[in-house]
Amino acid sequence: MNTLSFSLLSPQLSPSLSSLSIPTTITNDINFFNDTFFEKSLFGLTNVGDFGPSLYEWLGIAEEDASLVERRVKHPLPSLPPDAVILESSGIVAHSQNPAISIIPTNNSDVVIANNSNTNNRVGLKRSAKSIVSGNVNLRGDELDDEKNNITTRLKLRESTMASIAATMNMNNKRNKNNLSKFAFLTKSESKNLEDGYKWCKYGEKSLKKSPFQRSYYRCTTIGCNAKKRVERCLNDPTHALTTYEGLHTHNLPPILPPPSRSFGLYNNSTLSSILGRGRGIQKGVASDTGAGARARYHANNAITSVNARTDSGSSVNDVGSLENIGTGLLEDIINLSSVAPQYHHHRYQPTSL
DNA sequence: CGGCTTTGACCCGCGC
């Protein structure tokens, strides 16, 4: 198997991520998706795990194998929307109620962005991973043709996805000047927030010199966690939101939501808002906590309560406890930024220039 | 009234 290998510039921050090798060619070797892969992959780097199982399907891993993998890794992968489709041109777009529509580059220089006008060109991808990988299904002739197309498209997607992850990691490594793990996601979204399952506190917003749009600043609300993210509109395409993550989560995903489900819409913004309580619009629940500044938190009754230093008032957030209770997230929009937004080429990603 | 966002001020690093 051909692989791409990278080394992190700041391994002291991520000891388990001192190097990364990912395949550049399609692999059906389940052994590749082992602990090392996940711990050293983008998912391990970002600790954005604890997602549903469907990315295994996305990657073309049979469900039974995915189950084995899930038992072996600490951080399952993002779930794929149930109505996700792969365009004939091998891009993937997640159509759902969730406004964070995924776009994955087909290669380093081509990105397919779907909209309602080209849905006729989509190839459905709702078959089980088992059927995709093993073909172990009873299909009519036309269905079999579709299935073959799906398999081909899926494998192409996996290949391009791996390449995309490699490119993203490579870009990230080159940017790691300040010993901070940093990477970005570009999502097609009317919302500013990419729902990743973590609970964020918005602590600032700035107008940017080089952009007519404002940048929002968030930090993870979990005590001791230094993860931050910034969200801004893509300069070239305001319909896309650029989310830049900085630092590593030191905890698992808080189980705010019900267990992973293939129902992507379950985690849309309105649902989040209703689950998480009162709020003002779409940011609620994703970037929510008490105000900025010194915060004290305590554990009580299997819950973390965030306490604002000014008001001593708390908001209930569930524990970050056992894996069995871990929720899910939607961080699945890995993209090679330079391919869709030229202004985001490597040299623009100096840690202090964002 | 509590929880959360907004927003102006302040801080800090960098380039000139």
Next chain:
DNA sequence: GCGCGGGTCAAAGCCG
């Protein structure tokens, strides 16, 4: 040293 621009702070204000 100064100014610019990005990042952060925290009081005020909004909303359910």
